[in-house]
Amino acid sequence: MAGIAVSTTINGDHAEFLCHPDETLLEVLRERLGLMGVKEGCGTGDCGACSVILDDRLVCSCLVLGAEAEGRQIATVEGMAQGDRLHPLQQKFLEHAALQCGICTPGFLIAAKDLLAKNPDPTEEEIRFGLAGNLCRCTGYDKIVRAVQDAASVMRGA
Amino acid sequence: MRYIRPSSLEDAVGLLAEASGKAAILAGGSDLLVRMKGGFIEPDLIIDIKAIDALGRITESDDCFVIGAAVPCAVLGENTALRHAWPGVVEGAKLIGSKQVQGRCTIVGNLCNASPAADSVPALVAAGAKAVIKGPAGSRTIAVEMVPVAPGKTSLAPGEIIEAILLDKRPPHSGDAYQRFTPRTEMDIAVVSAAVNLTLDDQGVVEKARVALGAAAPTVLLVEEAANILIGSRVDDSTLERLAEVCSGACRPIDDKRGTVEFRKKVAGVLAKRVALTAYQRAGQK
Ligand SMILES: Cc1cc2nc3c(=O)[nH]c(=O)nc-3n(C[C@H](O)[C@H](O)[C@H](O)COP(=O)(O)OP(=O)(O)OC[C@H]3O[C@@H](n4cnc5c(N)ncnc54)[C@H](O)[C@@H]3O)c2cc1C
Ligand code: FES
Ligand code: FES
Numbered sequence: 001m002a003g004i005a006v007s008t009t010i011n012g013d014h015a016e017f018l019c020h021p022d023e024t025l026l027e028v029l030r031e032r033l034g035l036m037g038v039k040e041g042c043g044t045g046d047c048g049a050c051s052v053i054l055d056d057r058l059v060c061s062c063l064v065l066g067a068e069a070e071g072r073q074i075a076t077v078e079g080m081a082q083g084d085r086l087h088p089l090q091q092k093f094l095e096h097a098a099l100q101c102g103i104c105t106p107g108f109l110i111a112a113k114d115l116l117a118k119n120p121d122p123t124e125e126e127i128r129f130g131l132a133g134n135l136c137r138c139t140g141y142d143k144i145v146r147a148v149q150d151a152a153s154v155m156r157g158a
Numbered sequence: 159m160r161y162i163r164p165s166s167l168e169d170a171v172g173l174l175a176e177a178s179g180k181a182a183i184l185a186g187g188s189d190l191l192v193r194m195k196g197g198f199i200e201p202d203l204i205i206d207i208k209a210i211d212a213l214g215r216i217t218e219s220d221d222c223f224v225i226g227a228a229v230p231c232a233v234l235g236e237n238t239a240l241r242h243a244w245p246g247v248v249e250g251a252k253l254i255g256s257k258q259v260q261g262r263c264t265i266v267g268n269l270c271n272a273s274p275a276a277d278s279v280p281a282l283v284a285a286g287a288k289a290v291i292k293g294p295a296g297s298r299t300i301a302v303e304m305v306p307v308a309p310g311k312t313s314l315a316p317g318e319i320i321e322a323i324l325l326d327k328r329p330p331h332s333g334d335a336y337q338r339f340t341p342r343t344e345m346d347i348a349v350v351s352a353a354v355n356l357t358l359d360d361q362g363v364v365e366k367a368r369v370a371l372g373a374a375a376p377t378v379l380l381v382e383e384a385a386n387i388l389i390g391s392r393v394d395d396s397t398l399e400r401l402a403e404v405c406s407g408a409c410r411p412i413d414d415k416r417g418t419v420e421f422r423k424k425v426a427g428v429l430a431k432r433v434a435l436t437a438y439q440r441a442g443q444k
Contacts, residue, residue, distance in 0.1 A: 021161035057261030067161045133256020
């Protein structure tokens with residue numbers, strides 16, 4: 001294939017791939033690199049299921065081209081747990097039953113990770129506002145908000 | 159299709175001017191990639207402008223802020239000096255999309271997408287912002303309201319790229335504000351919107367004003383008659399009533415599922431009153 005050769009860093013590991021110029025980062029992550037935690041809900045930036053952190057910004061990977069990943073740092077849900085030890089957000093999502101079907105969960109986890117990195121002690125309003133780009137058809141959001149609040153206090157060591 | 163990421167603006171202009179097929183500039187991609195996905199546009203060449211250093215920065219000269227065309231809206235919101243000088247412009251830019259979209263979208267992309275409902279454009283027009291354009295024939299600087307000419311259409315000539323947006327430094331007692339009406343608080347398209355930019359004299363009387371309405375006509379409306387009502391006033395109740403009337407009357411909106419003509423006209427007036435008051439309060443504090 002006459003593709004574009006891209007060299008990037010994903011969850012701290014060096015990665016290289018070839019992609020077509022019109023392939024999205026979402027397609028590359030799932031179909032070329034097998035990172036199935038990145039979900040496609042809408043493909044048009046509306047649902048947040050494909051959220052990843054690109055350098056230090058939360059983005060929808062469906063609205064980034066694979067070729068744009070050259071030389072960048074990408075964080076996906078696959079990088080959150082340390083071996084068998086879940087990230088506090090993952091642990092609290094389980095404890096609070098903040099997921100049902102689960103398709104939105106990786107996007108919420110990454111978005112919440114980005115939120116807490118920038119604001120370790122958010123108010124409920126700040127959490128709801130910060131996660132407004134992530135849609136969930138199952139939970140009604142309340143349990144997600146509680147899980148993020150609880151994880152935030154664990155992460156602050158409170 | 160080809161994807162190219164030039165490192166200089168000259169190269170980007172050259173590529174765009176010499177492209178044989180359809181070429182598109184890629185900034186944040188939050189309009190372009192959505193339109194490609196929908197099959198509305200199939201470019202032969204994508205020119206990503208984000209590796210051009212100067213386009214990724216906000217700089218300040220003695221008399222203005224220079225916002226590079228590739229600066230994402232999230233960065234506008236993090237710039238304290240800009241937020242202080244132009245809270246209305248920043249508030250418009252920050253309303254675009256979600257956290258995810260904010261990390262990518264640009265005000266220049268918002269302007270060039272030429273949607274009548276673009277959230278950052280009314281505040282930029284009210285602010286008297288200018289667009290610096292580079293093309294094969296050299297550079298030119300025009301008022302932002304001259305960029306969109308119809309829904310989805312701009313006045314940019316083939317090969318032209320917007321390099322930056324210029325916003326003046328503020329005299330004392332100046333303030334601006336922007337508000338839109340949407341059924342949801344987040345992730346929605348403005349049904350109608352309004353922006354006001356004021357400068358007051360030392361007695362709190364409006365000396366200069368600009369009023370712009372969004373989603374009220376095929377392109378953003380600069381309503382001079384509304385500005386003239388504000389000038390010379392202290393933005394009292396009777397001034398606000400007349401402002402609302404003139405703004406409602408200036409609208410030439412469409413009827414669609416998100417709002418009727420009648421509703422849009424009415425709400426344009428209500429929003430104009432609210433943003434005029436906010437701009438007045440902000441101006442009084444500085
Ligand atoms: C989920 C979602 C929510 C959204 N919500 C809103 C909202 O609330 N309000 C709103 O106003 N918009 C909204 N948008 C639309 C979009 O995000 C904005 O219009 C945004 O500002 C576009 O900027 P961009 O940098 O992503 O543009 P791009 O998609 O990169 O470009 C847009 C257009 O401008 C052209 N262009 C870009 N830069 C230049 C340049 N320097 N010179 C010449 N041409 C150029 C491109 O070729 C393209 O035609 C939303 C989009 C999504 C996906
Ligand atoms: S799949 Fe990217 S936002 Fe929905
Ligand atoms: S758990 Fe099903 S969409 Fe959120």
